[in-house]
Amino acid sequence: xxxxxxxxxxxxxxxxxxxxxxxxxxxxxxxxxxxxxxxxxxxxxxxxxxxxxxxxxxxxxxxxxxxxxxxxxxxxxxxxxxxxxxxxxxxxxxxxxxxxxxxxxxxxxxxxxxxxxxxxxxxxxxxxxxxxxxxxxxxxxxxxxxxxxxxxxxxxxxxxxxxxxxxxxxxxxxxxxxxxxxxxxxxxxxxxxxxxxxxxxxxxxxxxxxxxxxxxxxxxxxxxxxxxxxxxxxxxxxxxxxxxxxxxx
Amino acid sequence: xxxxxxxxxxxxxxxxxxxxxxxxxxxxxxxxxxxxxxxxxxxxxxxxxxxxxxxxxxxxxxxxxxxxxxxxxxxxxxxxxxxxxxxxxxxxxxxxxxxxxxxxxxxxxxxxxxxxxxxxxxxxxxxxxxxxxxxxxxxxxxxxxxxxxxxxxxxxxxxxxxxxxxxxxxxxxxxxxxxxxxxxxxxxxxxxxxxxxxxxxxxxxxxxxxxxxxxxxxxxxxxxxxxxxxxxxxxxxxxxxxxxxxxxxxxxxxxxxxxxxxxxxxxxxxxxxxxxxxxxxxxxxxxxxxxxxxxxxxxxxxxxxxxxxxxxxxxxxxxxxx
Numbered sequence: 001x002x003x004x005x006x007x008x009x010x011x012x013x014x015x016x017x018x019x020x021x022x023x024x025x026x027x028x029x030x031x032x033x034x035x036x037x038x039x040x041x042x043x044x045x046x047x048x049x050x051x052x053x054x055x056x057x058x059x060x061x062x063x064x065x066x067x068x069x070x071x072x073x074x075x076x077x078x079x080x081x082x083x084x085x086x087x088x089x090x091x092x093x094x095x096x097x098x099x100x101x102x103x104x105x106x107x108x109x110x111x112x113x114x115x116x117x118x119x120x121x122x123x124x125x126x127x128x129x130x131x132x133x134x135x136x137x138x139x140x141x142x143x144x145x146x147x148x149x150x151x152x153x154x155x156x157x158x159x160x161x162x163x164x165x166x167x168x169x170x171x172x173x174x175x176x177x178x179x180x181x182x183x184x185x186x187x188x189x190x191x192x193x194x195x196x197x198x199x200x201x202x203x204x205x206x207x208x209x210x211x212x213x214x215x216x217x218x219x220x221x222x223x224x225x226x227x228x229x230x231x232x233x234x235x236x237x238x239x240x241x242x243x244x245x246x247x248x249x
Numbered sequence: 250x251x252x253x254x255x256x257x258x259x260x261x262x263x264x265x266x267x268x269x270x271x272x273x274x275x276x277x278x279x280x281x282x283x284x285x286x287x288x289x290x291x292x293x294x295x296x297x298x299x300x301x302x303x304x305x306x307x308x309x310x311x312x313x314x315x316x317x318x319x320x321x322x323x324x325x326x327x328x329x330x331x332x333x334x335x336x337x338x339x340x341x342x343x344x345x346x347x348x349x350x351x352x353x354x355x356x357x358x359x360x361x362x363x364x365x366x367x368x369x370x371x372x373x374x375x376x377x378x379x380x381x382x383x384x385x386x387x388x389x390x391x392x393x394x395x396x397x398x399x400x401x402x403x404x405x406x407x408x409x410x411x412x413x414x415x416x417x418x419x420x421x422x423x424x425x426x427x428x429x430x431x432x433x434x435x436x437x438x439x440x441x442x443x444x445x446x447x448x449x450x451x452x453x454x455x456x457x458x459x460x461x462x463x464x465x466x467x468x469x470x471x472x473x474x475x476x477x478x479x480x481x482x483x484x485x486x487x488x489x490x491x492x493x494x495x496x497x498x499x500x501x502x503x504x505x506x507x508x509x510x511x512x513x514x515x516x517x518x519x520x521x522x523x524x525x526x527x528x529x530x531x532x533x534x535x536x537x538x539x540x541x542x543x544x545x546x547x548x549x550x551x552x553x554x555x556x557x558x559x560x561x562x563x564x565x566x567x568x569x570x571x
Contacts, residue, residue, distance in 0.1 A: 005370030013358040082354035087410075090318060090348040091371040092340045 002093055003101045010105040024071060025113055028063040032056065032117060035182075036125050049213065052125040056117065057208035058181035063113045064140065065175050065201050068147025069154070070168050072106050076155035077164045095247070103148055110144055131211030135221050139211075142228035143204035149235035156242045180205040200231040269296040271418055271449050272317060277326035279312050286312040288473035289326070294418075294451055299444050301464035302453045303557070309473040310453040311351055314422050317451070318348050331417060344372060347416030347448075349407045351423050355395045361406060362391040365413050372414035385409045385439060401432025405439060412443075419443065421452040425459060437463060457557040467557070469564060476564040484560045492554060494525045494536065496547040510539065523547075 014021055036052035079085050079102075088098050121127035129136075150171060158164040175181070178188065178196035185196040196202060207224035210216035272294035279287040287309045294300045302310045315321040317328055319339035328335040330342045355364050362378040369376035382388045385405040387398075395403060404424060411419060424440065425433040440463055444450055454460055460467045461481045468478040477484060501520035507513055512532035517524040525536065533552065540547055 001373060002371045005367055009356065009359060009363065009367045012363070013356055016358040079356075083350060083352055084354050084356060086320065087348075087350055087353040087355070088371070089320060090343065090350065091368065092343045092373075093371050094340070 002091075003097045006088075006093070006098065006101040007104055010102060011108070014105060014109070021109075024067065024109060025116060028059055028066070028113060029116055029120060032059045033120065033124070036121075052121065053127050053213065054209070055182065056121040056125070056127045057212045058179075058205045060114050060117050061143065061201050061205035061208055062176065062179070062181045063117065064110050064144050064204070065147045065179070066172065067106060067110050067113060068144060068149075069151045069171055069175075071109070072103065072148055072151030073154040073158075073164050073168050074161065075106075076102065076152065077158055077161055080155065081160055095243075099152070099243075103152070106148065106151075107144060114140065127212065129212055130214030131216050132221070135216070135225070136208060136211050138225060139204060139207040139228065142225065142232045143200060146200045146228060146232045146235050149232065149239045153235065153239040153242060156239065156246050175199065175201045178202070180209075198227075200228060200235075203227040203231070270294070271296045271331055272300075272451065273327070273329040274313075274317065275327040277313065277316060277328060278324045279309075279316060279321065280324040286473055287316070287323075290468075290470070290473075290475045292468055292475060292478055294449065296449055297444075297447060298465040299440070299450045299452065299463050301460040301467045302451070302470055303455070303457070303460045303467050303561075304453075304470035305455055307472075308470045310470055311422055313470070314420055314451070314453055318346065318420055319343055320348075344414070345417050347411035347414070347419040349411045349419070349421045349424060351426075353407055355406075355410070357394060357396055360392045360394060361387065361409075364395070365410060368410050369413040374414045376413045381409050381412055384412065384442075386435070399432070401428050401435065404428060404432070404436060408439065408443075416448070418449045418451065421450065423453055423455070425454070425456065433459075457561070461557050469557075469561060471561075471565050477560075481557055484557060485555050487560075492527045492530060492552060493559065494527055494533065494550075494552050496523055496540075496550040497521045498523055498545055498547050500545075502545070506543075507536075507539075510535065 032052075032055060035055055038051070040051035076085075085098075089095070118129070122129070151168075154164050154167050154171075158167065174195070178185065178192055179199050179201035180196065181201065185193050185202060188196050203224045207216075207221060207228070210220055210224075270293045272292075274293070275291050277287055277290050278285070290309075290313065302313065304310050312321065316323045317330060317335065319335050319342050322336065331345055333341050333345075335342055356367075359367065361382065365376055365378045365381055378391065379388060382391055385408055387402060387406060387409065390398065390402065395406060398406060408419075408421070408424070421440070425436050428436060437459070440450060440452070452463070464481060466478060467481050467484065469476045469484070479487075498521055502518055502523060504518065506518070507516050507525070510532070512528050513525050513536075514528055515526040517526075527533075527536075530552070537550075
């Protein structure tokens, strides 16, 4: 009940803060539409597809990652810095209820972003889905939970906005350039490719892309799912551990 | 005891009509890595009183309060609120107390009435927001945001948000710090109003006059320890020297200047200020005459009764500094 109260209050705040919401949702959409309009064609990663087809699943993965990492970390750090979290802890709400309620609003934002991107891709650029919906849902859940854990982890280890800012920037930079979003990791220099191939966003983008293009194999999908599961468990456990530790004082 | 009638366990406070303890703190300590913030304190708070914890910044007031509020865990010792152990059932305690933190903020994009409804919801209550806002004098600001309030209004709102679930005890951590004198006055009146409605109030402050004006009992705290607990009036009365006479001199007085003068308990000869602790006002003419005879051109002669500040000075041996 109190979980729902906090969730609804947060939705109301998201709605009131429509400028922020506009950019959160509109920006990735804008990048996708802009790049797709360039009509880049020719083989990408050995596939005979146009760029908007290649980009859409990657863009979905990047959007989910950015909302999880950026938007959650900054928001939680701001709440922590201003003492809102502590004020909530003075009520009978448990930490789990509070955090899961706060995080759930971000999950909803992710959902809106993904649906909008998929609809725009299908309607304007004829990027149609040729895969297994269930696989996509599980991939997205594992990916989303991994990225939210990263965001939560950053908010836990940084006391202020100024501390959180460089960490999120680095994470974002690595995800954007090494994460199989705008171009395949096979074009990366060898050493960077070792990192790029193992990132959670790489698995999510790859999984979504093969599902989208209809080139997914059971082996490939299970591989992506398993890797994301490992990331999710590791990141979530680390985030919870660090949070517990930060609460001990 | 007459034979045949079994001994019955009747709670002591009913038997003897003792005041009911709502907070009980025993040998409480809180150690951080390199700091002992609270060093073994014990006290009780009775139902319906305003209990003050007075001390300078860093004395351990906030840490003590936050342990009682179940926001922090003690290193050792026992803390019971309304008979509930703070380590065993923190959430049960949180349901029954109202908390105002030292510098708490709220969500920016919600109106005051929405925030109150949210907080009531977190306690599983519903709330008449208009009535609560009226209580703290913010009835015309229901649709404002916290960021639009003045310092005093914001502080009053934090109290409103602590009252939504009709708590039995209200904790106020430095409720008037940073407020201008008129806002402080109105905060004092609000606290007295709430007290008149039967809420037990525990507050911390580093203002002596605030403790003297508001509190039935005051614990004086310094460096993690409680030095004394009593009614402010009694703390002051217990000082043997009841008056402070001070003046400024143009030239340092000799150390033995007041030697032999009757009725002076203690001399603080700190050029250019001289402070005499005197036991009764009757010796005043004699001192003035002494100064006149020696041709000393003193200025700003000031006589005042002892205050909590003097109690503090006597207990700690160092002057009170915020």
